[in-house]
Every structure is written in C-alpha cells, then in structure tokens.
Amino acid sequence: MTQTARPTPDTLRRTDFPAGFTFGVATSSYQIEGAANEDGRGPSIWDTFCAQPGRIADGSDGSVACDHYHRWEADLDLIASLGVDAYRFSVAWPRVQPSGSGPMNAAGLDFYERLTDGLLARNVQPHVTLYHWDLPQPLQDAGGWANRDTAYLFAEYGAAVAARLGDRVRSYATLNEPWCSSILSYEIGHHAPGLRDRRLALAAAHGLLLGHALALPEVRRHAPGAQAGIVLNLGPQVSASDRPEDVAAARLADGRLNRWFLDPLLRGEYPRDVWEACGPDVPDVREGDLDLIAAPLDFLGVNYYSRGVVGASGGGVPAGAPVTDMGWEIYPLGLTDLLTRLRADYPKLPPVVITENGAAFADERSGGQVHDPQRVAYLQTHLMALLDALDAGVDVRGYFAWSLMDNFEWAFGYGKRFGLVYVDYPTQERTLKDSARWYRQFLR
Ligand code: FCB
Numbered sequence: 001m002t003q004t005a006r007p008t009p010d011t012l013r014r015t016d017f018p019a020g021f022t023f024g025v026a027t028s029s030y031q032i033e034g035a036a037n038e039d040g041r042g043p044s045i046w047d048t049f050c051a052q053p054g055r056i057a058d059g060s061d062g063s064v065a066c067d068h069y070h071r072w073e074a075d076l077d078l079i080a081s082l083g084v085d086a087y088r089f090s091v092a093w094p095r096v097q098p099s100g101s102g103p104m105n106a107a108g109l110d111f112y113e114r115l116t117d118g119l120l121a122r123n124v125q126p127h128v129t130l131y132h133w134d135l136p137q138p139l140q141d142a143g144g145w146a147n148r149d150t151a152y153l154f155a156e157y158g159a160a161v162a163a164r165l166g167d168r169v170r171s172y173a174t175l176n177e178p179w180c181s182s183i184l185s186y187e188i189g190h191h192a193p194g195l196r197d198r199r200l201a202l203a204a205a206h207g208l209l210l211g212h213a214l215a216l217p218e219v220r221r222h223a224p225g226a227q228a229g230i231v232l233n234l235g236p237q238v239s240a241s242d243r244p245e246d247v248a249a250a251r252l253a254d255g256r257l258n259r260w261f262l263d264p265l266l267r268g269e270y271p272r273d274v275w276e277a278c279g280p281d282v283p284d285v286r287e288g289d290l291d292l293i294a295a296p297l298d299f300l301g302v303n304y305y306s307r308g309v310v311g312a313s314g315g316g317v318p319a320g321a322p323v324t325d326m327g328w329e330i331y332p333l334g335l336t337d338l339l340t341r342l343r344a345d346y347p348k349l350p351p352v353v354i355t356e357n358g359a360a361f362a363d364e365r366s367g368g369q370v371h372d373p374q375r376v377a378y379l380q381t382h383l384m385a386l387l388d389a390l391d392a393g394v395d396v397r398g399y400f401a402w403s404l405m406d407n408f409e410w411a412f413g414y415g416k417r418f419g420l421v422y423v424d425y426p427t428q429e430r431t432l433k434d435s436a437r438w439y440r441q442f443l444r
Pocket of ligand 1: 028233
C-alpha cells in the first residue's frame with residue numbers, strides 16, 4: 001500500500017496512511033464528565049462501586065472527573081485544535097435514561113446532541129459508543145448483564161440515542177470491551193460491580209453480546225447512514241515457552257480474552273475448547289441468539305494496548321521488557337500480529353478501526369510544559385506497526401489515541417495519566433503534552 005520508502009518515527013506523517021484514513025482521539029463518559037448528580041442523571045454501577053472502601057486505588061470517584069459536562073465547549077475547541085478528523089466519546093446510559101428503563105431524561109439527550117452538533121460545527125466527526133461501562137444502578141440491582149432483560153433494555157436505550165442523534169453521528173459502537181464489563185467485572189472483581197463469580201461473568205458476557213445484537217438493528221433503523229459495530233479489547237496471548245503446558249495455557253488465555261468474543265460475532269459460535277474448559281459455568285444460549293450475534297458488522301473496533309505472555313504457572317512481562325506506568329509491556333509488534341491474525345482467522349472480518357491505543361506515564365507539568373517522550377515514542381511505534389498491518393493487506397480504516405486528556409482511570413483513580421492533554425485536577429486546567437503537539441504535527 002505504501003510504496004514509498006518506509007518512514008521513520010520522526011518522518012512519519014498522516015500521508016503515509018491511505019487517503020480517507022480517520023485519525024481521532026477517544027474518551028468515555030464516566031471517565032471525564034463529572035456532574036454525576038446533575039440534570040437528572042441517575043446513579044450508575046461506577047458511582048456505587050467507587051463508594052465502596054478499597055475499590056479505587058486513591059479512593060476517588062468520577063463525580064467531578066474532568067468536569068467535561070460543564071467544560072464541553074472549551075474541550076471541543078481543544079479537540080478541534082489538534083486537527084483530528086474524529087472524536088470518539090460515549091453516552092452515559094444513566095444520564096439519558098436514569099433508571100435504565102422507562103422514561104428518557106430530556107436533559108441527558110440534549111447534552112449529547114449539543115456535543116454532536118458542536119463537533120460537526122468544528123468539522124470533527126462524532127463517533128459514539130453506547131455503552132462504556134456505566135450501567136444504571138437499578139439494572140444491576142436486577143442482576144445486571146447476567147439478566148437477559150438488560151440486553152432488551154439496552155436495545156431500547158440504544159434506539160432512543162440513535163433516534164435523537166441519527167446520521168449526524170458517523171459511527172456507533174454498541175459496546176466497549178465486553179470482556180471488561182463481564183469477566184473483569186463479574187469474575188475478577190476489579191471493575192464494577194466487583195463480583196467474583198465465573199458463572200455470572202459468562203452469563204454477563206452472553207448478555208452483553210445479545211444486547212449488542214439487539215441494539216445493532218435499532219441503530220441501523222434510526223441512523224441508516226452511520227457505521228454500526230462493536231469495540232473489543234484484544235491482544236495476542238503468546239506462550240512463555242514451547243513446553244506443551246505453556247502452549248496450552250496461552251491457547252486458553254487467547255480463547256478467553258479474544259476468541260470468546262470474536263468467534264460468536266464473526267463465526268456464530270463459541271470456541272469449543274473454552275466452552276469445554278468452562279464446564280458447568282457456560283451461559284444459557286437460547287435458540288437464535290448466535291444467529292443474531294453473528295449479524296454482519298460495518299466495522300470491528302479494536303482496542304490494543306499490549307500482549308500477554310502466558311505460561312502454565314502464570315504469566316507476566318518478559319524480564320527487561322519496557323513497560324508503561326500500568327506495568328503493561330510496550331510491544332508494538334503485537335498490533336501487527338493481532339491484525340494479521342484477525343485477517344487470517346476470520347474470513348468475515350469487517351473493516352477494522354483501532355478505537356483505542358495509548359499509554360500511561362507519570363507525567364509532570366513544569367513551566368507550562370509536559371514532556372512525555374515515552375508517549376510520543378509509543379504512538380509513533382504503534383502507528384508504524386499499523387502501517388505494517390496495512391502493508392500486509394489488513395483493511396484498517398482509522399486510529400484513535402486513548403486518550404484526549406488525563407481522566408478517571410477506573411480502579412486506578414486519577415493516578416494513571418493516559419492523556420495527550422494534561423489535566424491539573426484542582427484547577428481543571430488543560431495543558432498540551434508534547435505528545436499532543438506531536439500528534440497535531442503528524443496530522444498537519
Ligand atoms: C480501556 C478502556 C478505557 C481506558 C483504557 C486505558 O480498557 O476502554 O476506558 O481505561 O483501557
């Protein structure tokens with residue numbers, strides 16, 4: 001695809017990518033909005049979770065976050081100033097429908113309409129995620145995603161959002177990272193609602209996929225000109241050695257993280273090896289569910305941060321490998337490997353969009369500047385890895401940096417900074433990091 005000499009990290013420019021390739025930045029509602037008790041927003045599972053002692057590393061919550069709910073206009077100016085084509089944000093279900101069922105909250109829908117129109121006025125495409133983990137608390141009280149009813153309610157909520165925003169939104173993702181909102185949340189207990197029950201986790205994962213499947217046609221009906229898809233967190237799970245027990249462990253880890261979601265969506269079946277490994281914990285899959293779940297997507301959103309190195313006696317980052325402030329290995333080649341593998345293994349793979357990629361580092365502001373050379377290098381090397389995947393023939397249409405600005409990093413609170421823009425929480429002042437300046441230059 002790129003026939004010219006291969007760029008270096010320093011010469012890399014957007015013109016190295018195909019014409020029409022979309023570049024953006026991403027955020028999510030609970031991580032930036034704040035205003036948790038304003039204009040009729042109802043409580044979400046993250047409000048509840050944060051209020052439980054010991055759940056969040058710094059004891060914080062999203063009640064103020066980046067105060068984006070009030071500062072949205074200045075934030076949209078900031079986004080436009082970066083020169084990006086697109087902005088990916090999520091709609092908070094409890095802001096739009098406070099109880100998760102029943103009446104809509106006009107003020108909530110109005111907020112997302114202002115955001116959408118504000119982006120269009122600045123020539124930035126709105127890309128919406130309908131669910132980025134902030135489930136209305138009343139739905140959790142009824143069992144959350146492990147209760148099939150939630151899937152049907154999600155489709156109603158999705159229909160209401162798509163009916164209001166319509167084709168002004170360029171792309172709708174139903175869900176962000178269903179592995180996180182099921183396994184990480186119901187089995188590992190690290191995210192809201194903080195449960196530790198594998199049977200419920202697998203029921204939740206199936207409920208999420210069903211919710212996606214039911215919402216997709218609603219989005220298409222109300223926004224026929226928009227792209228409709230789903231976002232998964234994926235990463236290669238490689239074996240720590242070639243000992244058969246390590247290879248088997250890595251294969252199962254790949255099955256649990258990647259194939260458990262990819263196979264139903266792109267093949268209409270759960271992976272048999274993982275299904276068998278789950279024994280009595282497997283979900284109740286009803287007649288017709290998998291046909292619905294496997295309906296064609298306009299795009300698959302891929303969030304890529306790192307790979308996993310897995311052995312029978314546990315995994316971990318290889319000794320001496322570079323890591324981010326999250327302790328995640330910096331491994332750009334994993335992005336190329338992942339994308340070429342998707343293309344090889346899934347004949348029905350739709351066009352791919354990298355909906356998140358980025359890194360946390362312990363940034364400091366001094367003299368009005370934030371020097372983050374490691375993040376600049378992270379972005380550059382991952383964009384180069386993406387070029388390699390394009391060269392190998394993978395159909396990738398866009399790339400979104402995570403994140404526009406520092407924000408509430410879930411169970412880690414405000415201690416982990418992923419932004420291209422630095423946020424000074426006491427004053428809410430925003431400062432472009434060197435990485436934001438680099439991205440702007442790259443896009444120019
Ligand atoms: C992803 C989430 C996003 C952010 C990044 C660091 O799993 O989608 O909200 O927390 O990780």
